[in-house]
Amino acid sequence: MERLNVTAIEPKFKHPTIFKYFDALKAGESFIIENDHDPKPLYYELLAERGDIFTWEYLLQGPELYEVQIAKNPVSETSGTLPEKDIQKAEMLKAKGVQFACSSDKKEESVKAPIYDYDKWELDFLTDYIVNTHHRYLKDNAEMLNDLAIKVAEHHGDNHPELNRLSTIIYHFLQDLIDNTVREDEVLFPIIKQMVAKQRNAETEITYKVGTLEDPINILKKDHDVAAADLLYFRNLTNNYTPPADACSSYQYLFKKIQEFESDVQAHIHLEESFLFPKAIQLDKELAQLN
Incomplete structure (x- = not known):
């Protein structure tokens, strides 16, 4: 199973790279991401952008290293694998324009924070x-x-x-x-x-x-x-x-x-x-x- 060390990727390319890996998966395939903090924002971004077509399993949960196995569901299992409350939250976050970058990534990028109402x-x-x-x-x-x-x-x-x-x-x-x-x-x-x-x-x-x-x-x-x-x-x-x-x-x-x-x-x-x-x-x- 392929592994992706997210910490070695420039912050602005982290999430796009992970999406590229995910989109390249065939149904039933998976890969593992390694990160130095909880990549939970990625979970909600995947859910908002790709929908309930994946599984998310923590293999290691810190404090210094996080490993998550991300799998693309087979066609026969394309929904119902993730909590409905998470799906609703992801949709809400997307609708409100909230950025999904992790806090540590934000600190590395000199991007002006959006102004919310x-x-x-x-x-x-x-x-x-x-x-x-x-x-x-x-x-x-x-x-x-x-x-x-x-x-x-x-x-x-x-x-x-x-x-x-x-x-x-x-x-x-x-x-x-x-x-x-x-x-x-x-x-x-x-x-x-x-x-x-x-x-x-x-x-x-x-x-x-x-x-x-x-x-x-x-x-x-x-x-x-x-x-x-x-x-x-x-x-x-x-x-x-x-x-x-x-x-x-x-x-x-x-x-x-x-x-x-x-x-x-x-x-x-x-x-x-x-x-x-x-x-x-x-x-x-x-x-x-x-x-």
Whole structure:
């Protein structure tokens, strides 16, 4: 069975190459892709572009290596092999113009991100987008940023003592962000999905007290305020991320990564405070009036 090492392919050619391999398969044939991260976005792109004509089987699921066997179904089995909810999600993603590139691929390509009309998105879809975009970014990059800050402080802290302070605050900054995403993933977002389901079907049971959503959201907004204050502190401490003359490549890369985190956190906060939170509170109030 043929294997394709996706990590050796230039990012913009990764998905087209995989599609070329898939289209060349005869019914019943398969190939294996090897990647350094979960290629789940590819799964949805295949489903959106080719339909339910393949099987997708994880042979190895990380953390450092992922292997997936992709097979083209025989003609007699051209549908019904993949979950209907995945088919619907793939169609929704395609309809909304969401790009299917993996997060690590996006970081390698200097492509301007598309602008979406988030105000038109359903709340449950918006929560999924936040999880798969901003929460995933944090999970993929937090440990690396923390380790990098420690490394740079160890090597340059004597000449630039502000790096020791920066390293300490970055650790707490990342822990606060992780705690925030856990509260969203495990508490708020499931509640929002329950509300949306209730709105669509009045018979749906919900497990939280209707009319009480504003208080936990205010707690999450305080988390955002803390993160914004930390980012402002980073800018002041680093002279707006201006590396000194003796900065090594790791030193410069640290500043670049903190700026990248700043952009992601700002986008994350904007989505939640401008769209998700106010709409969720309004829906919560509407449901409370029905009780």
